Amino acid sequence: MNVLLCSLIVLIVSGVFAFSLNRCVKFANGMGAAGAVTACVVGLGALFAVYNNPTAAVFSIPWAIPCGSFSLGADALSAVFLFPVFLLSALSALYGFDYLKHYYGKKNIGAAWLFYNLLVASMALVIMARNAILFLSAWEMMSVSSCFLVLFEGEKRDVARAGLIYLVATHIGTLFLLVMFILLGKESGSWDFAAWQGTRAGFGPSLIFLCALIGFGTKSGFVPMHIWLPEAHPAAPSHVSALMSGVMIKTGIYGLLRIMTFLGMPCAWWGYLLIAIGSLSGILGVLFALAQSDFKRLLAYSSIENIGIILMGIGLGVVGLSVQNSFLMVMGFAGGLLHVVNHAFFKGLLFLGAGAVYHETGTRKMDLLGGLLKKMPITGFCFLVGAAAICGLPPLNGFVSEFLVYYASFKSISGSTSLVFAAVGIITSLALIGGLAAACFTKAFGIIFLGETRTACGQNAHEAGVFMRLSMVILAVACIVIGLSAPLFIGVFARIIADVSGSPLSLIQLCLMEAGPPLISVVVMAVCLFIVVVLTVLLRRSFLSGRVITRFPTWDCGYARPDPRMQYTASSFAQPVVDFFKGVLRTQKQAVKITRYFPDSPSFKTETTDLFSETVFRPMLRSMRRFTGKLTWLQHGKLQFYILYIVFALVALFIWKL
C-alpha cells in the first residue's frame, strides 16, 4: 500500500514540477512523462503484492473534511482495475512524450502534463478510495483534469463545445452519485465503505442501484447517457483519448461493481436491465461508429460498443447470481472483467495509432487518407492487430472475452424461459455486433492504411517517433499474449467474483476450472492456426520460387487514367449498411444538384449526428433553458454576491437545525 501511495505522490509532484518549470519546455515534457512512467511502473510492481495480500493493503488517516476520512484500500477488485490504469498510463505517457514535441512553443506542455498526471492519480484514487467523500473528491478531480485535457486545443470552436458538453454531462452523472451515496450513507450513518456491507430490504437497494446505473453509466457511456463521449474523446490529444477511452470510462464499471458489493443479493431484473442496456449500447455504438468519417470519433463510438459487451457479461453474471446459477455467474463476470482489461489494451492501441496518423497527416477525416501502410509500416501493423482484436477475431484477446460471454449464454440456453431469452438476446446481439465491428474496422484500417494516398494530406507522412512506436508495439504484443495465455490467468478473477457475489471462493474456482478445457482448446486451435499459416506461407514460397513475379498497376477495367481519388471511400464502403439502418442513424446528406452536362463544382457531404443528442437531449435542454432563463438575474458574475449566497445558505441551514 505504501508503494502505491508513493506512486501517487510521484505522479502529483512530477506534474506540479512539470507545470512550474514550463519555461524550459523540453524539461517540462521530460519531467511529466518520466514522472508518469516511473509512478506507473512502481504502481504495477506493487499490484502483485496487493493482489496476493489484500488485507494488508489498507491505509487510513483522519481528514478534516466533515464525514470524510482519507481511507484507501486495494483488494482484488481494485487491483484488476488498477492494472490497466497503470499499464496504459505508462505507455500513453511514453507516447505523449513524443506526441507533445509537436506542440512545443504552441501549447502549455507543463499544464498538459500536470493534468495528465493528476488524471492518472485521481483514477487510481477513485479505485482505491474507501470513503464516499474521498471517492467523490477523486471522481471530481478525475472529471475536471480530463476536461482540461480535452480542452488542450480549446481555441478551436468544436473542441470548446466538446469540453462544455463533457463538463455538463459528467456533473449530471456526479449528481446521481451524490444521491446514491446519501442514500447509502443515511441508512448506515457512516460514509466509510466498510460500514456499508450487508443486505438490505425493500426498495432501497433497487433505488441505489438505479442511481448508480445512471451516475456511473454517464461516465462509462451507457446508451443513452453516452452523448458526451463521441464529442470529448476525439477532441483530446490522442494519448489522453487512449487513456480516457481505455481506462477512465472503466471507472464507471468499477463503481458499479463496487456498489453492488454493498447491496447484497441482487434482483434478477437488475441483470436483465444491464443486459438490455448492454446490447443497446453495443449495437447502437458500433452502428454509429460505422457511420462516422472521423476516425477518432469512430473509435469513441466503438468504446460505447465495448462498454456494451462488458455490461452484457456483467449482466449475465448478475442474473446468474440471482437465479443461483453459479457457473453462469462466474462466466458472465469473468467475461465482462476480462473485456475490461482487453478493451483497455486494444482501444488504447487504436487511439495511439490514430494519434500517430493524425500527428503525421493533420487530418482526422478517413476519406482524405489512404496508403499509409507503406509510409508507416509499424503503426499500420499495430493498428491492424488492434483492429482484429477489437472485432473479437481469434487468436487475439478480444476473442477470449467475447468467447466467455458467448459460452455462458450457450450454457444457459436450456434453462428457464427468461434466462433463455436473455441468453439468446446476448448471442444475437454479440453476433450482430461482431459483424458490424468487422465492417467498421475493415473500413477504418482499409481506408486509412491501404490503397493509394487520396489527397495531399498523407503525402509527407512518415513513421511515428520511437517512443510512440514502442508503446504501440508493447500494446500489440499484449493483445496477442493475452489471447494466447488466457487459461493461465483466468483464475485471477476468482477472488473478485467472490467479493462481488459473496459466494465462497472455492465454488468460483471450481466453476472457472470448468471453463479451462474450452479455453485451452481455443489456445490449441490458435497454435494450429499459426502452424497452418506458416505451412501455407512456406508452400506459397516453394511454388513461387523460380517463377516470374512482376508488378503492374491495379486492374482498372481498361480505363486509361486511373486516379487515387477514384478509390472507394470510407463513406461509400459503409453506405449499404448505413442506408439499411437509416431509420436509426438518420445520416444527413448534402449534395449540390447537378443540372448541367459538365458540372463545375459538384459536392457531396454526409454527416451522422447522434440520435439521442438530437432527439432527446437537445429538445430537453432547450425547454429547460426556457425555464431557467427566467432565473438568470441570480447569476450576474459578481463574486461578492455569490459569497453572500453561501452565507445565506449556511445561515438558513443553521436556523433549520435549531
Added chain:
Amino acid sequence: MPAKIAQFILVLTLSPFLFGVLNRTKAFFAGRKGSPLLQLYYDIFKLLRKGAVYSTTTTWVFIAGPVVSLSAVITASFLIPWAGHPAVIQFDGDIILFIYLLGLARFFTVLAALDTGSSFEGMGASREMQFALFAEPALFLSLASLARVTGQMSFSGIFSTGVINFWPVYGPVFFLVFGAVFIVFLAENSRIPVDDPNTHLELTMIHEVMVLDHGGVDFAYILYGAAVKFWLLGTLLAGMFLGASSRGWMMDSAVFILQMSVLAVIVGVVESTLARLRLLKVPHFLIIALALSAVAFILTMRS
C-alpha cells in the same frame, strides 16, 4: 486417431469435387455437356504452376489475404465432424470459434481487396461485409436452436447424436433451421440468388470482384479455400440428416459423401432455376434466414 486423420485428409481432397458436381448439374439444366467433374482440381494445379503479378499499389496485406483466409478455413475444418463421427478437435463452444474463424477469413479477404485501391474491389468488400452482417446472427441463432434441442454445445456433440432421430419430435424446428442455414450457406458461398459466381460484369460481382487482382498461387489458395468452406458449411446441412453412426466408419463415410454430392446437386438446381436477386433485395433475403432461425428457436421453447 487414424480415422480422424483420414477424415481430415478426405475433407481437404474431396471439397473441390463438389464444385464439379454442382457445375455438372448446372450444365445439365442449361442443356450443355459441362466441364469435367475434376475441373476445379485442374484449375488449381494450373494456377499453382504460374508466376505472379502484383499491383504496384499493394502491400503485404494483399498477400496475407489468401494465406490467412485459407489457413483460417483449414483450421476451422478441424472442428467439423465427419459423417457423424467426432471432429479432430472438439470442445464445448467450438461453434463460436468456428464462426469467428470464418470471420477472420473474411476480414483478411476484405482487407486484401481494399489493398488494391480499386473501386470495384472496394465495392465487393463493402457488399461482402454487409451480407455477412445478417448471415452471422442467423447462423448463430440456428446453431443455438440445435444446441438447445440436442443439449450439446459442440459440433461433434450436435452432429454425432443422430440428429435425424430428433426430426419426428422437432420437425418444424429442424425444417426452419435447415431453411435458415441453407440461405446462409448460399450467401456465404456466393451462390445464386445472392451472388453469381459466373457473372461477367465487375459491377455486379460480390465475392469474385474482391479477388479480381489475385492470380497464380494466391488465386489457387482462394479457390481452394472457397471449396473447403463450401464443404464445411455444407456439412452442417448434411449433418441434419445423419443417423447415429453404427454402420462402421467406411460405410458412414460413403453415405456422407453421397449426401454431400446430393447437396451439391440441390445447390445446382437452385442456381439453375432461380434468378439472381437485385443487390438491394439481398439483405431482405438474409433477414428471412434470421427470421426463420428466430422462429425455430421460439419453437424449441415449446417443450
